[in-house]
Amino acid sequence: MTEDKNPEVGAVVIGRNEGDRLKLCLSSVIAQIETVVYVDSGSHDGSPEYAATLGVEIVDLDMSIPFSAGRARNEGFNRLLQLGKKLEFVQFIDGDCELNGNWITYAKQFLTKQSSYAIVSGLLEERNPEKSIYNELCNIEWKRPEGDALSCGGIFLARITAISSVNGFSSEMIAGEEPELCFRLRQKNWKIYNSGINMALHDANMLYFKQWWKRSVRSGYAYTHRYFIHTYNNDEYLKKATIRIWFWTIILPFFAFLLSIMISPLFMITLLAYLVQLIRSYRHTLRFTRNKRTSFLYSFFNALGKWPQLIGQITFIYKRLKNQQKSIIEYK
Structure with a gap:
């Protein structure tokens, strides 16, 4: 064991058929x-075997049980604790990401000095944003303002005692498990920090509109699931995000058409609110992208994404009413 291997830190990597990534x-x-x-979830490309050659501890998920990234991370975290090492921190990372060489040293030092913080994350960038519009959109999505945050993405360093205090991730969530975890941590007065330090490269490999659509459906599903779980816990951000989807896809167009039929066609002018919202989003995005084309694409797809998100919300409600088993919505 060498000092540069950060003996206080353990890592949980999850993946399936990630190959060279x-x-x-x-x-x-x-x-x-x-x-x-x-933690491998049914790979058939030799991923577990390759990981074993590196001396990595392997967890093969029982795929007869419904899969979720939250469940995979929990099983990896539990195995990490069972290894009996004196660990203080855990790095969660997906198999399609490459960790920056300076990240662990920085993140460990931050949590060591800042005892009130449960999680620290950093800058995540797409490996190949030029390969598709959808990769480019992901690259913008990963950009988060530096400072205290309400939540983080799936790549972060966490304090083990904090994760244990909330019993880890919600295994039943098919997406959005990280914001849900962060919400419960904040309820226990833990803080989340997003640094400006380069953390990792991500390879979304999202090349087609169909993939983007499915990912957006999954996002809407996750919003509604979290809202259902925390209805009475005063998660204002989540409430606003959920209501915003219904407003732009159903409420606004419904009343515009209804009032135009019942009172005057002039009420159709209210649909210009879409254009106003697009311009506002464009201006906001332009502040940190400094690129007009990129800002327009992100704003356009952000607006368009409300419709597949609505489908995701309706899907959750339908499955809940029918008491149907939740299954992961894959886009790769």
């Missing part, structure tokens, strides 16, 4: 962390 991921992780658990 997993090789990059594990290489970047074991270069900084000695105790690593890889």
Whole structure:
């Protein structure tokens, strides 16, 4: 065991059929962390076997039980604790990401000094944003303002005692498990911090409109699921996000058409609110992208995304009423 391997830190990597991306991921992780658990969810590309050659602890998920990223991370986290190492922090990372070489040192020092923080995350960038519009959109999505945050994405360093205090991730959520975890942490007065430090490269490999649409459906499903779980917990951000989807897709067009029929066609002018919202979003995005084309694309797809998100919300409600089993919505 060497000092540069950060003996106080363990890592949980999750993946399925990531191929060369997993090789990059594990290489970047074991270069900084000695105790690593890889959780595989039914790969048939030799991922578990490759991970085993690196001396990584392997967890093969029982795929007869409904899969979720939250469940995979929980099983990896539990195995990490069972290894009996004296760990204080855990790095969660997906198999399609490559960890920055300086990240663990910085993140560990931050949590060591800032005892009120449960999680620290950093800058995540797309590996190939130029390959498609949808990769480019992801690259913008990853950009978060530096400072205290309400939530984080799936790549972050966390304090083990904090994760244990809320019993880890919600295994039943098919997406959005990280914001849901952060919400429960904040309820226990833990803080979340987003740094301006480069954390990792991500490879979305999202090349087609169909993939983007499914991902947006999954996002809407996750919003509604979290809203259902925390209806009485005063999650104002979540309430606004959920209501916003219904407003732009149903409420506004319904009343515009209804009033135009009942009173005057002039009420159709209220639909210009879409244009106003697009311009506002464009101006906001332009502030940090400094690119007119990129800002317009992001604003346009952000507006368009409300419709697949609505489908995701309706899907959750339908399955809840029918008491149907939830299943993951895959877009890759």
